[in-house]
Amino acid sequence: MTRLAVPLLLLFALPIRAADPPPQPFVEVHDFTIPAPPADQAQIVFLEPINKIQGMFPVGIFVIDGEERRLVNVSSWRSKSLINLPPGKHMLLSAHVGHLMEANVEAGKRYYVLLRFIYANGLQLRPIRPSGNSEYRVDGPHFPKWIKQTNRFVQMSPDAAAYFETYKAGVDQALQRAMEKWQEKTADEKAELTLNADDAVPL
Numbered sequence: 647m648t649r650l651a652v653p654l655l656l657l658f659a660l661p662i663r664a665a666d667p668p669p670q671p672f673v674e675v676h677d678f679t680i681p682a683p684p685a686d687q688a689q690i691v692f693l694e695p696i697n698k699i700q701g702m703f704p705v706g707i708f709v710i711d712g713e714e715r716r717l718v719n720v721s722s723w724r725s726k727s728l729i730n731l732p733p734g735k736h737m738l739l740s741a742h743v744g745h746l747m748e749a750n751v752e753a754g755k756r757y758y759v760l761l762r763f764i765y766a767n768g769l770q771l772r773p774i775r776p777s778g779n780s781e782y783r784v785d786g787p788h789f790p791k792w793i794k795q796t797n798r799f800v801q802m803s804p805d806a807a808a809y810f811e812t813y814k815a816g817v818d819q820a821l822q823r824a825m826e827k828w829q830e831k832t833a834d835e836k837a838e839l840t841l842n843a844d845d846a847v848p849l
Contacts, residue, residue, distance in 0.1 A: 669805035678799035688751035695795035743768025744820035755846035773841040
């Protein structure tokens with residue numbers, strides 16, 4: 647091979663590498679059935695019933711522990727997704743603009759959380775109660791629609807952490823904004839955004 651041929655090969659290789667698709671933070675799983683919660687962990691099922699335009703960007707959901715955060719789930723439009731967490735208290739962040747939800751959950755139980763679209767304010771994590779007066783409840787008129795609309799099942803891909811690391815500054819800002827908003831809320835407002843142990847649904 648001539649000396650000229652090597653740089654020419656490299657030159658033609660560059661556009662091919664640049665055209666590689668970006669890493670995807672989630673994968674769609676077909677014909678998926680939600681398993682029973684593990685006996686030693688709580689299961690949270692996330693419902694994102696919004697359309698593809700509203701849900702254009704994947705939503706990273708993080709567990710916040712002091713100064714540390716850990717990516718535990720990625721949600722997408724018209725989808726269900728789930729996580730299993732140890733029993734006890736947890737703080738979850740929706741990194742889409744920045745919303746916090748507290749969770750106090752029991753092992754062996756299943757819970758539902760709605761990713762609620764708020765115009766120009768991202769996706770809020772909204773606990774779904776088994777019953778009561780809230781519109782966010784299992785025995786209310788909206789829940790069957792949310793279940794039907796979330797007809798895709800997604801889960802984190804092996805590239806999920808790397809994907810959100812490229813948006814680290816945005817996630818940092820989302821967390822800071824969410825913490826500031828949480829501190830400004832009243833006790834009643836925080837209670838509305840807390841998933842309680844007795845919010846588990848029958849299996």
